[in-house]
Amino acid sequence: MAALESPQPAATTTAMRHAFGNVLSVLILVLIGVLAFSIRLFSVIKYESVIHEFDPYFNYRVTQFLSKNGIYEFWNWFDDRTWYPLGRVIGGTVYPGLTLTAGTIWWVLNSLNIPLSVETVCVFTAPVFSAFASWATYLLTKEVKGSGAGLAAAVLLAMVPSYISRSVAGSYDNEAVAIFALIFTFYLYIKTLNTGSLFYATLNALAYFYMVCSWGGYTFIINLIPMHVLLCIVTGRYSPRLYIAYAPLVVLGTLLAALVPVVGFNAVLTSEHFASFLVFIIIHVVALVYYIKGILTPKMFKVAVTLVVSIGMVVCFIVVAILVALVASSPTGGWSGRSLSLLDPTYASKYIPIIASVSEHQPPTWPSYFMDINVLAFLVPAGIIACFSPLSDSSSFVVLYIVMSVYFSGVMVRLMLVLAPAACIMSGIALSQAFDVFTGSIKYQLGGSSNSTDNAEDTNNAPKDDASAGKTDKGEEIVKERSSKKGKKKEREPADKPSVKSKAKKKALVLPLETSIVALLLLIMLGAFYVIHCVWAAAEAYSAPSIVLTSQSRDGLHVFDDFRESYAWLSHNTDVDDKVASWWDYGYQTTAMANRTVIVDNNTWNNTHIATVGTAMSSPEKAAWEIFNSLDVKYVLVVFGGLIGYPSDDINKFLWMVRIGGGVFPHIKEADYLRDGQYRIDSEATPTMLNCLMYKLSYYRFVETDGKGYDRVRRTEIGKKHFKLTHFEEVFTSHHWMVRIYKLKPARNRIRGRAKKLKSKTTSSGWSSKSEKKNPWV
Amino acid sequence: MVKSTTKDAQDLFHSLRSTYVATPTNLKIIDLYVCFAVFTALIQVAYMALVGSFPFNSFLSGVLSCIGTAVLAVCLRIQVNKENKEFKDLAPERAFADFVLCNLVLHLVIINFLG
Numbered sequence: 001m002a003a004l005e006s007p008q009p010a011a012t013t014t015a016m017r018h019a020f021g022n023v024l025s026v027l028i029l030v031l032i033g034v035l036a037f038s039i040r041l042f043s044v045i046k047y048e049s050v051i052h053e054f055d056p057y058f059n060y061r062v063t064q065f066l067s068k069n070g071i072y073e074f075w076n077w078f079d080d081r082t083w084y085p086l087g088r089v090i091g092g093t094v095y096p097g098l099t100l101t102a103g104t105i106w107w108v109l110n111s112l113n114i115p116l117s118v119e120t121v122c123v124f125t126a127p128v129f130s131a132f133a134s135w136a137t138y139l140l141t142k143e144v145k146g147s148g149a150g151l152a153a154a155v156l157l158a159m160v161p162s163y164i165s166r167s168v169a170g171s172y173d174n175e176a177v178a179i180f181a182l183i184f185t186f187y188l189y190i191k192t193l194n195t196g197s198l199f200y201a202t203l204n205a206l207a208y209f210y211m212v213c214s215w216g217g218y219t220f221i222i223n224l225i226p227m228h229v230l231l232c233i234v235t236g237r238y239s240p241r242l243y244i245a246y247a248p249l250v251v252l253g254t255l256l257a258a259l260v261p262v263v264g265f266n267a268v269l270t271s272e273h274f275a276s277f278l279v280f281i282i283i284h285v286v287a288l289v290y291y292i293k294g295i296l297t298p299k300m301f302k303v304a305v306t307l308v309v310s311i312g313m314v315v316c317f318i319v320v321a322i323l324v325a326l327v328a329s330s331p332t333g334g335w336s337g338r339s340l341s342l343l344d345p346t347y348a349s350k351y352i353p354i355i356a357s358v359s360e361h362q363p364p365t366w367p368s369y370f371m372d373i374n375v376l377a378f379l380v381p382a383g384i385i386a387c388f389s390p391l392s393d394s395s396s397f398v399v400l401y402i403v404m405s406v407y408f409s410g411v412m413v414r415l416m417l418v419l420a421p422a423a424c425i426m427s428g429i430a431l432s433q434a435f436d437v438f439t440g441s442i443k444y445q446l447g448g449s450s451n452s453t454d455n456a457e458d459t460n461n462a463p464k465d466d467a468s469a470g471k472t473d474k475g476e477e478i479v480k481e482r483s484s485k486k487g488k489k490k491e492r493e494p495a496d497k498p499s500v501k502s503k504a505k506k507k508a509l510v511l512p513l514e515t516s517i518v519a520l521l522l523l524i525m526l527g528a529f530y531v532i533h534c535v536w537a538a539a540e541a542y543s544a545p546s547i548v549l550t551s552q553s554r555d556g557l558h559v560f561d562d563f564r565e566s567y568a569w570l571s572h573n574t575d576v577d578d579k580v581a582s583w584w585d586y587g588y589q590t591t592a593m594a595n596r597t598v599i600v601d602n603n604t605w606n607n608t609h610i611a612t613v614g615t616a617m618s619s620p621e622k623a624a625w626e627i628f629n630s631l632d633v634k635y636v637l638v639v640f641g642g643l644i645g646y647p648s649d650d651i652n653k654f655l656w657m658v659r660i661g662g663g664v665f666p667h668i669k670e671a672d673y674l675r676d677g678q679y680r681i682d683s684e685a686t687p688t689m690l691n692c693l694m695y696k697l698s699y700y701r702f703v704e705t706d707g708k709g710y711d712r713v714r715r716t717e718i719g720k721k722h723f724k725l726t727h728f729e730e731v732f733t734s735h736h737w738m739v740r741i742y743k744l745k746p747a748r749n750r751i752r753g754r755a756k757k758l759k760s761k762t763t764s765s766g767w768s769s770k771s772e773k774k775n776p777w778v
Numbered sequence: 779m780v781k782s783t784t785k786d787a788q789d790l791f792h793s794l795r796s797t798y799v800a801t802p803t804n805l806k807i808i809d810l811y812v813c814f815a816v817f818t819a820l821i822q823v824a825y826m827a828l829v830g831s832f833p834f835n836s837f838l839s840g841v842l843s844c845i846g847t848a849v850l851a852v853c854l855r856i857q858v859n860k861e862n863k864e865f866k867d868l869a870p871e872r873a874f875a876d877f878v879l880c881n882l883v884l885h886l887v888i889i890n891f892l893g
Binding site: 196197198199201202205206239240241243244247248251252254255256258259265268287292294295296297300303304307 | 786787789790793794797798834835838839842845846849850852853854856857861862864865868873876877879880883884887888890891
C-alpha cells in the first residue's frame with residue numbers, strides 16, 4: 001500500500017482511518033441498540049402492550065404503589081392483602097432494583113411532561129435495558145480482545161434467544177435489569193484489572209450494589225470474582241492491579257450489599273459470601289509475601305518462610321477449627337435452600353418439593369441449548385481457544401465465566417440466562433479472529449508482495465475455524481465494511497514493527513484467496529441462519545404473554561382472554577375485603593388485577609401455608625370447607641383447561657398440591673390418588689381422587705358441555721359425571737371454562753337432632769345420589 | 779538447632795528493619811495510617827466481644843470502615859510507590875484524588891448503615 005512509503009501522509013491517513021473506525025463503531029452500536037429494542041416488541045405487535053406471566057404482575061403492583069405513594073411508603077410497606085392472615089413485609093423481602101429503576105424512569109418522564117403511564121414504562125423497561133446490556137457487552141469484550149470482537153459480541157447478545165425469553169416487552173421481571181447490571185459489573189472489574197485505577201474500582205463497587213439491588217443471582221458475581229482472583233494467584237499472575245481490583249470491591253461490596261434490606265446481615269453470615277472473605281485473606285497474605293520477598297535477600301527470605309510457616313500453621317489450624325464448628329452448627333452448613341439445590345441438584349427433590357415443582361428449576365434438555373443459544377454453541381469452544389492464544393487476566397476471567405455458567409445452566413434451565421452473555425462474548429471473540437484471518441488473507445493475496453499483513457496470532461485458529469465451518473454471524477453489508485476496517489486497522493500495527501514478524505511466519509498464516517472468499521461467504525450465510533432463528537424464536541416462541549392465549553383454526557383466530565375476564569369479574573362483583581383462595585401460581589395476578597386478598601402467592605416463602613391450601617384442595621368437600629372457613633376464605637378459584645385443551649391447568653398441577661400438602665400433613669398420601677402408580681381422572685380413578693375438592697370444582701357441570709364429559713387435555717371422559725356440590729356454590733365460569741370461581745356456602749344456623757342424623761346420612765351416602773330429600777345445605 | 783533459629787530470627791529482623799528504614803517518608807506515613815486503622819478495628823472487635831453485638835449493623839459498619847480505609851490506603855501506597863513499574867505514568871495527585879473519592883463513597887455508605 002502507498003502508506004508505507006511516505007510516513008507523513010501515513011500519520012494523517014492513520015488518524016483518518018481511526019476516526020472513520022470510531023464513527024463507524026458508534027453508528028453500529030446505535031443500530032445494535034435499536035435492533036435489541038425492536039426484536040423484543042413482537043408481543044406488543046401480536047397481542048397488546050400488556051404485562052406477561054405471573055411474577056411481573058407483582059413487580060407491576062409494587063411499582064404502582066411506589067409511583068402513587070412515594071419512596072418512604074414503599075420502603076416501609078407491609079402488605080396485608082397477601083398471605084392472609086400473615087401478610088408480607090414488602091420492603092424487606094423484595095429486590096428493589098427493578099421497581100426503583102422503573103419508578104425513576106416514570107418520574108423523570110412525567111416531570112418532563114411526557115405523560116407515559118406506569119404500565120407503559122413497565123412494559124418497555126426490559127427492551128431498553130437489553131439495549132444497554134448489548135452496549136455493556138461491547139465494552140466488556142473490547143477490554144478482553146479489542147473493538148472488533150466487542151461489536152461481534154454486542155450484536156450476538158442483542159439477538160440471542162435465551163436473553164430474549166426473559167426480556168421481551170412485557171416481561172417485567174428482575175432479570176430485565178439484572179443482566180445489564182451483571183455485564184456492567186464484570187466490565188468494570190476487568191477495566192480495573194487492566195488499568196489498576198482506584199476510580200474504576202469505586203465504580204465497580206457501585207455497579208455491584210446495583211446488581212445486589214436487582215437480583216438474587218448477585219451471589220454468582222461474589223463467587224466468580226474471588227474464584228478468578230484465586231486462579232490468578234495460583235497461576236502466578238498476582239500483580240498490584242489485582243489487589244486494587246479485588247480488595248476494595250470486597251469491603252465496599254459487602255457494606256453495600258448489607259444496605260439492601262432483603263440481603264441485610266446475610267452478606268456476612270451466609271456461606272454464599274464466605275468465598276469472598278476467604279480470598280480476601282488469601283490475597284492479603286500473598287501481597288505481604290510478595291512485599292517481603294521484594295525487600296529481603298533470598299537467603300533471608302528462606303529463613304522468613306520457615307519461621308512463618310511453623311507459627312502460621314498453628315494459628316491457621318485454630319481459625320479453621322472455629323470456622324468449621326460455626327458452619328457445622330447450622331443444619332444446612334450455612335447455605336440457603338436455593339443455593340444448595342444448585343450445588344446438589346438432587347437436594348430439592350428430596351427435601352423441598354416447592355423448589356422442585358417449579359418448571360424453571362428443572363435441568364435443561366439438550367435441544368434447549370440449541371434453541372436458546374443456537375449457533376453460539378459451536379463457536380464457544382473456538383472462542384475459548386482464542387482466549388488462550390495470548391492468555392491475559394481478562395481472557396482467563398472470561399474463560400472461567402463461561403465454564404462456571406455452563407455448569408450452572410446444566411443444573412437449572414432458568415440459569416441459561418447467565419450463560420447467554422458468556423456465550424456471546426466467546427463467540428464474538430471467535431468470529432472476530434476468524435474474520436481477521438480471512439480478510440487478512442484476502443488483502444495479502446490481493447495486495448501481492450511485501451506487505452506484512454497479519455496478526456501474529458493464532459496459527460491454531462485458522463484450521464480450527466475452517467474445520468468448524470462457521471455458523472454465526474452479524475448483518476450482511478455491515479460485516480463486510482467492518483471486516484475491511486478491521487483488516488486495515490490490523491495492517492497498520494504490524495507495519496510499524498516489521499522486524500518482529502519474519503517473512504516465513506507471515507506466509508504460513510495466509511490462506512489461499514478462494515478459500516478465504518468462500519469461507520467468508522459461508523460464515524455470512526450461516527450468520528443469516530442465526531438471525532432467522534433468533535427472529536423466529538422471538539416472534540413465535542417467546543412472545544406469548546400467558547395471560548392471553550390465541551389459537552389458529554379453520555375459522556380464523558381465536559382469542560382466549562378468560563384470565564382477565566375472571567379477574568375483572570372478581571373485582572366488580574365481590575367486596576373489597578373478600579379473601580380468594582387459589583393455588584399459589586395465581587396469587588400475584590389476583591392481587592394485581594382483581595385487587596383482592598389472597599391466601600398464598602408466587603413468593604412461596606411459607607411452605608406450611610401453601611401446604612394448607614394444597615391439603616384443602618386434596619380433601620373431600622366438608623374437610624376443605626373447614627380449612628377454608630378457618631382462613632376466612634370467601635371464594636375459591638380454579639383454572640381448568642379441559643374444555644379447550646389448555647394444558648397448564650390445576651388438574652395437571654394437582655399432584656404437586658398433594659405432594660406439598662402431604663409433606664406437612666401426613667394424612668394426605670400421594671398413593672391414594674394414583675391407580676397402579678398412574679394419575680387418572682377417568683372411571684378407573686381412585687375414590688379419593690374422585691371425591692377431592694379439586695376434581696369436583698374442576699368438573700362440576702362439565703358433562704353439560706358435550707354430554708359425555710370428554711376432557712381434551714387428559715383425553716378421556718371423566719370418571720364422575722353427575723354430582724352436586726354441597727358446601728360450595730358456583731358463582732362464575734369464564735367464557736371458555738378456563739377459570740371457575742366458587743363461593744363458600746355459609747354455615748348452617750342450627751343443627752337439630754334429626755337433621756343432624758339426616759345430614760350425616762346424606763354426606764356419608766355419597767355425593768352422586770340424586771335422591772336426597774332433605775339436603776341441609778340447599 | 780534452637781541457637782541457629784534464634785540467630786536466624788535476629789538476622790531476619792535486622793535485615794527487615796534496615797530495608798524498611800530506607801523506604802521514603804510518604805510511604806511510611808501511609809503505613810502508619812494503615813496500622814492505626816487496623817488497630818482501631820481490633821479494638822472494636824475486642825469491645826464487641828466484651829459487650830455483645832447487639833446493634834450488629836453498627837458493629838459491622840464500624841469494623842468495615844476501618845478495614846475499608848486501611849485497604850484503600852494500601853491501594854494508594856501501591857500506586858504512589860516509585861518502585862512499581864506499572865504505575866510510573868500515574869500522577870500521585872491523581873492517585874490521591876481517587877483515594878479521596880473512594881473514601882467518600884465508603885464513608886457515605888458507613889454513615890447510612892451505622893444506624
